[in-house]
Each structure stands twice: as C-alpha cells, then as structure tokens.
Amino acid sequence: MFIGPFYAFAQNGFGEDAVQVILRTILAAVSFSLASSGCYVFNDLMDVESDRAHPRKRRRPIASGAVSERQGKVFAVLLLIGAALALVPLLGSARWVGLLVGLHVLNVLFYSVRLKHIVILDVMVLSIGFVLRMLGGCAAADVAPSTWLLNSTLFLSMFLAFGKRLGERRSMGSPEAAVAARTVQGFYSDQLLRMVVVVTAVATLLTYAGYTQTREANFIFVLSDAGGFSLNLLWLTILPAMYALLRSITLLERGDYDDPTELAMRDIPFQIAAGVFALITVLLVLVRPMLESSGG
Numbered sequence: 001m002f003i004g005p006f007y008a009f010a011q012n013g014f015g016e017d018a019v020q021v022i023l024r025t026i027l028a029a030v031s032f033s034l035a036s037s038g039c040y041v042f043n044d045l046m047d048v049e050s051d052r053a054h055p056r057k058r059r060r061p062i063a064s065g066a067v068s069e070r071q072g073k074v075f076a077v078l079l080l081i082g083a084a085l086a087l088v089p090l091l092g093s094a095r096w097v098g099l100l101v102g103l104h105v106l107n108v109l110f111y112s113v114r115l116k117h118i119v120i121l122d123v124m125v126l127s128i129g130f131v132l133r134m135l136g137g138c139a140a141a142d143v144a145p146s147t148w149l150l151n152s153t154l155f156l157s158m159f160l161a162f163g164k165r166l167g168e169r170r171s172m173g174s175p176e177a178a179v180a181a182r183t184v185q186g187f188y189s190d191q192l193l194r195m196v197v198v199v200t201a202v203a204t205l206l207t208y209a210g211y212t213q214t215r216e217a218n219f220i221f222v223l224s225d226a227g228g229f230s231l232n233l234l235w236l237t238i239l240p241a242m243y244a245l246l247r248s249i250t251l252l253e254r255g256d257y258d259d260p261t262e263l264a265m266r267d268i269p270f271q272i273a274a275g276v277f278a279l280i281t282v283l284l285v286l287v288r289p290m291l292e293s294s295g296g
Contacts, residue, residue: 002025002029002137003134003137003149003153004134004135004137004138004141004143004145004149005021005022005025005137005138005140005141005143006285021140021141021142024090024140024141024142025137025140025141027086027087027089027090027140028087028090028097028136028137028139028140029136029137030083030086031083031084031086031087031097031098031101031136032083032101032104032133032136033083034079034080034082034083034086035079035080035083035101035104035105036104036108036129036133037079038075038076038077038078038079038080038083038105039076039104039105039108039109039112040108041062041072041073041075041076041079042076042108042109042112043108043111043112044060044061044062044063044072045062045069045072045073045076046112046113047063047112048062048063048069050180050181050182050183051063051181053177053180053181054168054172054181054182055171055172055258056258056259056262057181080105083101083105084098087101090140096139097136097139097140100132100135100136100139101136103132104129104132104133104136107125107128107129107132108129110125111125111126111129116182116184117183117184118184119184119187119188122161122184123158123161123162123165124158126157126161127154127157127158127161128154129157130153130154130156130157131150131153131154131157134149134150134153146211148207148208148210148211148214149211151203151207152204152207152208152211155200155203155204155207156200156204158196158200159197159200159201159204159245159248159260160260160261162193162196162197162200163197163248163249163252163259163260164258164259164260164261165178165182165184165185165188165193166190166193166194166197166252166253167252167255167257167258167259167260167263168181168182168185168258168259169185169188169190169193170252170253170254170255170258171255171256171257171258172258175189175190194253197249197252198249201245201246201248201249204245205238205241205242205245208238208241209238212232212234212235212237212238213232215232215234216232216234218234219232219233219234219284220232220233221233233280233284234281234284236280237277237280237281237284240273240274240276240277240280241273241277243273244270244273244274244277247267247269247270247273248260248263248270251263251267251270
C-alpha cells in the first residue's frame with residue numbers, strides 16, 4: 001500500500017500536503033486490510049476441510065473449531081462493512097480507492113470459489129490482488145504508478161505464490177500430501193515449480209534493476225573532483241534484495257518453510273537483508289537533495 005507513495009516521494013516529494021497524503025494512504029490501507037481479512041475468512045470457510053489436512057493451516061480458528069462457521073460468516077460481513085466505512089473520510093479519492101477495494105474483493109471471491117483450482121491462473125489472480133493493493137495506495141496519494149512498480153509488484157507476488165506452492169510440497173513430504181491440502185497442486189510438478197520460482201525471482205530482480213538505472217540521475221554520487229568517477233548509490237539496494245530472494249529459494253527448496261511469508265517472519269538472515277534494503281533506501285531518499293546537488 002505504501003510502496004507507490006513512498007517511491008513517488010523519493011522521486012518528486014509530496015510538497016505541502018504531505019500529511020494529508022499520508023493520512024489518506026493510511027485510511028486506504030485500513031480499508032484494504034479489513035476487506036482482505038473479510039475475504040480470507042470467507043476463503044477459510046470454503047477451505048475448512050482441506051485446511052484440516054494441512055500441518056499449519058489446521059490450527060486456523062475455523063479449521064480447528066475454535067470459531068464456528070456461523071461466527072466466521074458474521075465476522076466476515078462486519079469486516080467488509082468496516083472496509084467501506086474506512087473509505088468515507090477519503091472524500092474525492094474514495095471513489096477510486098473504493099473501486100479498487102471492490103475489485104480486490106471480487107478478485108479474492110472468484111479465487112476462493114473457482115480460480116484457485118486452475119493451474120497458473122491461481123497464482124496470477126493472487127498476484128493481481130497485490131497489484132490492486134499497490135494501486136489503491138497510489139490512488140489514495142494521488143500519484144501515478146510507474147510501469148517499473150507495476151511489474152516489480154506483479155513478479156514479486158508471483159514469486160511469493162509459486163514459492164508457497166513449492167514450499168508446501170517440500171514441507172509436507174510428498175506431492176500427494178500437498179494435493180490433499182491444495183487440489184491445484186495436482187496440476188503442478190516439482191520441476192515446473194522450481195522453474196517458475198526462479199523465473200519470477202529473476203524477473204523481479206531485473207525489473208528492479210531497471211528501475212534503479214532509470215533513477216541514476218537522482219542518486220548519483222560523484223567520487224572525483226573531475227566528475228568522471230561516480231556511482232549510482234541506489235544500485236546498492238540490489239545486493240540485499242538479491243540475497244533475500246536467493247535465500248528464500250534455498251529455504252523453500254529445502255522445505256524449511258512452506259510459505260515465504262512465514263520465512264520472512266522467522267528467518268533472521270532474511271530479516272537482516274530486508275532491513276538493510278529498507279535502511280539504504282530510506283537514507284538515500286533523505287539525502288537525495290544533496291546527491292542531486294553533487295551530481296549537478
């Protein structure tokens with residue numbers, strides 16, 4: 001949600017209405033979070049039996065029996081109502097953010113009912129959901145998403161989804177066990193999942209590398225008085241990004257985790273790499289005016 005507005009700020013700055021932009025983006029994030037949570041509850045209601053066959057998902061409230069299906073339905077409706085109410089203060093931006101939230105809800109519902117059973121399309125639909133969230137943040141902040149950002153979000157989301165399917169097959173011990181928990185696994189193979197995980201990881205890195213190249217003028221640091229020896233400091237962020245993606249592939253292939261999200265929450269080296277990426281990016285944004293002055 002905040003990626004689009006942040007990179008817009010990195011390039012142009014928000015100006016005098018920065019506080020309003022941040023507040024609108026937060027409200028949009030709240031709306032998307034509530035809507036996504038409502039859809040996830042609905043998905044858990046649809047998948048209650050298959051979730052009980054999964055070593056981790058069987059501990060979910062509905063699958064474990066801690067929450068009844070009736071309670072889950074009521075909670076899902078309340079979450080969706082809360083998502084709509086969060087849009088009210090957005091005023092002019094509300095219609096576009098509301099449209100994107102609505103598309104996101106429809107996307108998840110179609111996925112839960114049917115599309116999650118269709119090979120490849122299941123991953124693309126999930127990835128489009130993340131793209132819609134990113135667009136929602138841009139709409140709330142009234143900034144135009146770049147093609148680089150759209151592509152990076154799509155490829156990274158596909159990497160995460162394919163990685164989750166590969167991790168499931170490894171952590172559950174056999175393809176048969178993975179199929180019991182997710183029927184679409186029957187249409188995938190180990191070789192196919194390895195290939196698409198690597199392809200989407202490489203696509204993510206190459207797309208982000210292209211972005212850093214286009215922003216060279218903003219983050220160039222002159223290392224010599226003559227100005228001939230210089231370095232695009234934003235390039236440095238590629239190093240931790242590459243390490244994090246390649247480490248994710250390694251750990252998912254070994255079956256240490258069945259979900260890249262779980263990996264991100266537990267694996268310390270990955271968290272360090274993500275922290276370094278964020279730290280370098282934020283620092284460069286803060287010192288960008290000085291870099292541009294040095295480059296000019």
